[in-house]
Amino acid sequence: MRIARFTTDEGVSFGVVEENTVAAIAAHPFGELTFTGLRYPMADVRLLAPILPSKVIAIGRNYAEHAREMGGEVPDEPVIFGKPSTAVIGPGEAIAYPGKLSERVDYEGELAVVIGRLCREVPAARAGEVILGYTCANDVTARDLQRKDGQWTRAKGFDTFCPLGPWIETEADPSDLAVRTTVNGVTKQDARTSLLLHDVPTLVEYVSQVMTLLPGDVILTGTPAGVGPLEIGDEVTVSIEGIGELTNRVIARE
Secondary structure, eight states: OEEEEEEETTEEEEEEEETTEEEEESSOSSSSOOEEEEEEEGGGOEEOOSOOOSOEEEEESOBHHHHHHTTOOOOSSOEEEEEOGGGEEOTTOOEEEOGGGOSOEEEOEEEEEEEOSOBSSOOGGGGGGGEEEEEEEEOOEEHHHHHHHSSSHHHHHSTTOEEEEEEEESSOOTTSOEEEEEETTEEEEEEEGGGBSSOHHHHHHHHHHHSOBOTTOEEEOOOOSOOEEEOTTOEEEEEETTTEEEEEEEEEOO
16 A cells, blocks of 8 residues: 555545555544545646654665775664654655755665554564655765765754655565666666665664654655766656655755
């Protein structure tokens, strides 16, 4: 099932995508779904970020080749950091290049996990019980600021630096999905989630030992090798097998 968040002339709703239509649901997608009876052609709606999380927890260096390309050690445990909820944008929205503050902004395509219920200290074997589904993500990074600051908060935290979408796929198996990033149609990243150093159940267990996870919270599982720069005017697409495509254009920050 694909759960989308969308807007029409009547306002913002959640709905279930079925072929070329979206069937609206009442309230939120956590728990049993209640359909309103309203159905819209996909051509008549605008997709938004599929969820507005209270927090985004990201994982660094979770593919061995990416760790090596960044000149770092392959970590024994997950490396976690946060992105603010204000960084989240949806499909088709613009990534804003942060003006004079940075001269190097990179794409980082990755699989995102959407939490479906309040939870803490979740054993890896039960991680599936607390996951609503999966979506595409782009962990946009001001690479020069990451190196300059020696930590990642500013580099990862700019407004628009966390595109998510196009929807939440509830039936995906995250153990072996193709993850691909293209810039202006040219493939830059091409890997599979089977290469993750720490898989999704392990990440849910690890993060939930640190902090309580709320419905809608997002865990970014890490990016594969091939990260590189974006320029103003570029179009970047993250596509994940069985989920969909997330496309955003880069603009100058106003």
